[in-house]
Amino acid sequence: MSDAYHDTRLAEDPKRGAVWRALWRYFFRHRIGAEDTVLDLGAGYCDFVNAVRARRRIALDLWEGITRHAAPGVETIVGTAGDLAALPAKSVDYAFASNLVEHLSQAEFVTMLEALARVLSDRGSFTMLQPNYRYAYKEYFDDYTHVAVYSHISLADLLASCGWQVVEVRKRFLPLTVKSRLPSWGFLIAAYLASPVKPMGKQMLLVAQPRRS
Template sequence: MKFRQGVWKEIVRFVKKDTGNIDSLVELGAGYCDFINQFPAKSKTGFDLNPERKRYAAPGVDLRIEDASVMHNIKNSSIDLVFASNFLEHLTCEELDRLLPRIRNILKDKGKLILLQPNYRLCADHYFDDKTHQTIFSDENITGFLEKYGFSVIKLIPGLLPFSMKSRLPKWPVLVRLYLMSPVKPMAAQMYISAERK
């Protein structure tokens, strides 16, 4: 568990370069809360369907066990950043059609949507090893997909991280930081997308 926290600490550092200081964060599919627990924001709300995840949320994190596409009690135009890691590919087209407009509605003007996604182009052989993957995303289709819902892609890195935490990603934080900074990333199969509400 500690190695996960160390890895996510460096991912938080990387993401924060694109967000600057923010007041409000929503994370979709928060899981073990490794990102939301460590990201500096005054208001932090996470969504996950697994009630077991509640025990991982740090004090000050409002982890809600509910469907992220609804996001009850999140006011429109109130959120600076929506973050999701390995989340969208688990949704059907119909679910995505409900979720993306909701994300856009809750974001402030110029609010950011940041995604870490498996890049099908770089991991086609393993993409459906996870039987819950429903939808294919790659660096070739993600920009058009997000533009359809009113987002502008500001940054797209086709390969930022290995396919999963089980990959041979270095576990020491300083090595993770060097990996993220390096122009050469062996086994990188997850893309990084920073988009902005139009």
């Protein structure tokens, strides 16, 4: 994505970093091991991967700005999510993408899944955090770069059709955006994650693994 997009639609916001640090503390740190290799696809401002504590952290984005925002120790790759040739086979334990695949055509997404299947370790998994069209249809195309539409059902079905096993679906995981007036205090995020009721929950979380023959 161009610098213009990041200057307008996706401007830098300190609140976003605070949200991701809280999400790491209360959710993702229980899923990522200290010795893991983590790949953040479509890393943007690197808020997720900067918060992660793992042996190796890799940020990938088409936007060259990731090189300015990656924390010390985070490796950066400027390129498309479908081109992971720089990474050896079975070298990634935890792949992650937040609000990425709605910006990709379905063909680009399938290419990315094929590339991921090669680089994920035998125990590796892919976690996606995405707008869920079923709950976010009114705002979905407020972002002019959205080109694909997914619900928790259609995304799971597409993954299965590409040879992936979906191991977890949370259809309402988080509110749609940090641009809301919701506070970013950690204890409130922890309470939201723990609550069975998700007011304004319009983002879904899916976890999948490639089926190994």
